[in-house]
Amino acid sequence: MENNPLSIQELNDKARQVRRLIIQMLAEAGSGHPGGSLSAADLVTALYFNVLRHDPRNPQWPDRDRFHMSKGHACPLWYAVLAERGYFEKKELMTLRKFGSLLQGHPDRRTPGVESASGSLGQGLSVGLGMSLAARMDKKSYRVYVLIGDGESQEGNIWEAAMAAGHFACDNICAILDYNGCQIDGRCEDVMGLEPLAAKWSAFGWHVIDIDGHSMQQILSAYEQAKTVKGKPTIIIARTVKGKGVSFMEGVVGFHGRAPTKEEAEKALKELA
């Protein structure tokens, strides 16, 4: 199914709406991960509205492009975007993390549109690699997009997957790194340094695109460029701000895994109005 692409302005509006939903869901749930959900909001919104070939009414359409969120703790973002695209009703969002909910605290296949569970970090890029190899064997043209985190990139499994995708020359994979620079215990560079990241991915045989992860223009161009790369996988290193869109959350490590209080949520929603 082809989608009608949105304009940059419309995408920015959608992303703002997605951020509002993230805040509302997390405030209602009382726990969860706002920082990394907000930082990747522009990347995932653009993907679902302008890039992915998918059909929300038929989530199992065999030829769909695959998206997998390896940094599973940012699932409020995934759920908000899936609801915005009509995979399920928006009222479900307010059941996040509650007993019996369609929306588990970390991704689970009971949610329409979720391809694979995640939450234990480092495995999602490998899952995407499997999808990529399946497409190759079946001579299908679908593409595979995997969102990974920067803290997550400290997992060895990420680099095993990076090595294998390079080795198998999987040009139908596009990894998206939400490089917000923060993890639970502090700044990534203080906890366990990742740099030089672009050089590392390049050395593993990947095409690297370095962008501002909050510029819709740059995001869309990067996705387009990734489609044209042949013989190697692509990673979009998206420089983002943790908690983006809410002034008192931006760059604040503490909001990695703490939900906003009701008061904080009200304040945040005013900023995102």
Add this chain to the structure above:
Amino acid sequence: MSEQLFQRDIYGETLVRLGKENKNIVVLDADLSSSTKTCLFAREFPERFFNFGVAEQNMMATAAGLASCGKTVFVSTFAVFASGRAWDQVKNSISYNNFDVKIVATHAGLTVGPDGASHQALEDIALMRVLPRMNIIVPCDGPQTAEAISVAASISGPFYVRLGRSKVPTIEKPVFTFGKAQVLAEGSQVTIFTCGVLANEALLAVKNLSAKGISARLINIHTIRPLDTEAILKAAKETKFFVVCEEHSVVGGLASAIDEVVSRDTPVKVMRLGIRARFGQSGDPAQLLKEYNLTSLDIENTVLSGIS
């Protein structure tokens, strides 16, 4: 002497046969394809075989991704790595997702022999048994391996199939039915339970006991999950006590599985022969079975001590 076969040879040959019938089968290995014998499939169907190098975690999670796209994925490496090294990937990406991934782990148990403790999986059944949805088969010989692999390919969902390294004698036995215990010998005083390559040792023990006038039932639990609780409860009612022998830790394996069944409804004495809080070591398989009290004589003596 009966026919002696490598279970992994049979595995490789069965994969090739299944691969011809079912184009959906994909096989993955982690640099051990010549040992696990997935190399036979690789030779026949190179486009459906992927070698992941020495990276088991990536291999397991990639298997999940392939399965999410409708593939039936066989994944092989040594049992120590399949169960231990990549356990979290098996749990979260395969078992939790309920994907159609068949983990066929070779070189399990002490009988790996000279490679020593780091390569002897003595806890893999326990590690797999705690995972919801994971089916577990431990075939006792070559022909049963072929049956186990065919069954795993025909039933959707995750499987763990445990194979040994060394040749094992073929045992005459009734038809293999997934999830149904095999009674290898009828008996009324004691029931001996076993699985895998120790079945032959247990069979010898039953013969020796019979010569001494002791009637021992021998049950081969080739399918550890789903477990044939009916056969176990029947044995608990009809025989006085159990001896369970396995090439595995006494914690969490076959003996634990059986104990969990009888302790609730039909308490019966369960004597465990297995590895007790020790690591393995180098040696010939026969030497190791002797050192860890897993020979037919050990089984026989355990039965005798249980009777007296």
